[in-house]
Amino acid sequence: MAKPTEVRGLSSATPMPEAARAFLVARLADVQRHLGKLGTRLKPDDVHDARVATRRLRAALTMLGDRRRVREADRVVKDLQDALGAVRDLQVQLDGFGKLSDQAGPLERTALRHLRQALAGELLPRAEALKEAMPRWERRGVEVLGRLEALEPKGRLGGHRFRLTLIAGLERLEARVIGAQEDPSPTPMHQLRKMVKRFRYLLELLEPAMPGEIEEIQGHLIPLQESLGNLHDTDVRLAVVDAHGDVRSQGTDSLLQRLRGDRDRQAQEVLRALETWEEEAVALRAQVLLSASPLKREGGPRAADRE
Numbered sequence: 001m002a003k004p005t006e007v008r009g010l011s012s013a014t015p016m017p018e019a020a021r022a023f024l025v026a027r028l029a030d031v032q033r034h035l036g037k038l039g040t041r042l043k044p045d046d047v048h049d050a051r052v053a054t055r056r057l058r059a060a061l062t063m064l065g066d067r068r069r070v071r072e073a074d075r076v077v078k079d080l081q082d083a084l085g086a087v088r089d090l091q092v093q094l095d096g097f098g099k100l101s102d103q104a105g106p107l108e109r110t111a112l113r114h115l116r117q118a119l120a121g122e123l124l125p126r127a128e129a130l131k132e133a134m135p136r137w138e139r140r141g142v143e144v145l146g147r148l149e150a151l152e153p154k155g156r157l158g159g160h161r162f163r164l165t166l167i168a169g170l171e172r173l174e175a176r177v178i179g180a181q182e183d184p185s186p187t188p189m190h191q192l193r194k195m196v197k198r199f200r201y202l203l204e205l206l207e208p209a210m211p212g213e214i215e216e217i218q219g220h221l222i223p224l225q226e227s228l229g230n231l232h233d234t235d236v237r238l239a240v241v242d243a244h245g246d247v248r249s250q251g252t253d254s255l256l257q258r259l260r261g262d263r264d265r266q267a268q269e270v271l272r273a274l275e276t277w278e279e280e281a282v283a284l285r286a287q288v289l290l291s292a293s294p295l296k297r298e299g300g301p302r303a304a305d306r307e
Helices: 016-038 044-064 068-103 106-146 160-182 186-206 211-244 250-279 282-289
Strands: none
Touching (some): 016 044, 016 106, 044 068, 068 106, 068 211, 106 250, 160 186
């Protein structure tokens, strides 16, 4: 995954309007740069990088608060993200089923060939939809983001207000962790995966204010995201086989058994990763580093954190 453009010159004392504009300019530039690489071939890595860039841009929009103009801009960025995701998701599955073919026997290979043909047929209209979405983005994206320049969010990058936003994200993440541990089925795990990604991109915004601490938290968060991603890919493959596979075929039955075995193993890996997250008390340390929760600030925010 391509790294975002580094935003230099920021610190915890940087006024939020200045920090927000700097991040928006950098994240928008990343989206434009990766879109420029797509061309007509829509190579998987380029689609992936562009999709991640849109996610990071949406995270940067949260620095401006919940305002009508911000929500409008977020919808426009999400439309582009969804078009990229529709293509990328199929590319991931085509690649995954191709790798399974390398290890499969004759019957499984026949089933996999049928599945990949079905997915390839779905990819073409999604690719066309993405090609139509990109000029729409060029017409509207820069325009709606330009309307945000006059917004003046309160506080400072490392101050109380923005830290509360991150704490709220952390608390939602912790609730998802508990839910996934109690029910490690596809839907709770997928919801947790999406929340981990959103929280990771939010943390990146605070990195100039406390680089060492954020690096430590990310060191635990990124492996968890990767484990959840592997599990999600297998869950999607199982759904694809259920939707497109010939249930009367021995190859399909064998493939389902293989994928279910992979799913059980990966789910255990995720559950262990969640236990590690708790054992290391990463969440607790994050709350402390991000000014902790309001309950722990018995006297309210310290004067140094008030904006």
